[in-house]
Amino acid sequence: MKQSIKEIQQFLQSEDITIEEVETLRQDERKGVHKAILQWEKRQEEKEKQRQLFIHMSSYEKELREQGVQHIAGVDEVGRGPLAGPVVCAAVVLPEDFYLAGLNDSKKLSEKKRDEYYNYIIEHAISIGVGVISSDEIDAINIYESTKKGMLIAIEQLDVKPEHLLIDAMKLECDISQTSIIKGDANSVSIAASSVIAKVTRDRMMKELGKKHPQYGFEKHMGYGTKEHIEAVKAHGVLPEHRKSFAPIKDFVK
Structure with a gap:
């Protein structure tokens, strides 16, 4: 008895399917089967594309490991541009066998993907450190110095001292x-x-700030200078979490 098209579709979702099994299915003349095979082929192409991207993005790490460097920390920041909230920096040391298909610049990922990747990185990283610099400190020492300070704090938070930093x-x-x-x-x-650790950490902080001050909409714009944000400042005033050294916030400070 032939498998139904639905059964074949489910079978083609398997990670363990072999090329020989797919070739056998090609003998089936039903259009629904050929459509299912085409969808499988597209998924394989996307997986290979992501694998090749990951290989490309691992070239710095590969070169360092070939030189005998084991603990490599990637360091990044999120939140240099907003008018409110902290700048958040993260340092992450990954194991040599780490693989996460689709990992990319956090800004290119959907919120759902970022959350998934955040959990995966938390679970599989050798060590993670986070540095948070408040808006008050940003005003005191400027955003560039705040970013450097946040990165150094994140590195200090690591359980292992990295032998090399990729920044x-x-x-x-x-x-x-x-x-x-x-x-x-x-x-x-x-x-x-x-980047993913820093982005998710900061976004969660801004969502909490949004609950505390619902009229400002921080959970939507994350502190960036949107029209909605500027209008809220005009209507409700400047908060302690605003960066008073940033235009146009400084224009509203009395």
Whole structure:
């Protein structure tokens, strides 16, 4: 008795299916079966595309490991541009066999994917550190210095001292050898992982701030200078979490 098309569709969802089994299914003349095979082929192409991207994004880590470096920390920040809330930095040390298909710059991922990846990274990373710099401190020492300070705090929070740092477009003053990578969160899996940790951490903080001050809509714009945010400041005033050194917030400070 022939398998139904639905049964074949379910069978083609399996991770363990072999090429020989697919070739056998090609002998089936039903259009529904051929459509299911086509969908399977597209999924395989996407998986291969993601695998190749991951290999490309692992090139810095691979080169360092070939030199005998074991503990490599990716370092990134989120929140340099907003008018409110902290800048959040993360440092992540991944194991050599780490693989997460689709890992990329956190800004390119949907919120659902970021949350999934965040949980996976938390579970599989060797160590994770987070540094949070408040809006008051950003005003006191400027955003660039705040970012560097946050990154150093994140590195200090790691359970293992990294032998090398891969940093997204920054140079840190510390005794650890480092590589600064332009668009690092799209070119290094370690930096991409730290980007996800920093982004999800900050977004959750801003959502909490949104609950505390519902009239500002922080859970929607995450503190960035949207029209809605500026209008809320005009109507309700400047909060302690606003960056008073940033325009146009500084124009509303009396």
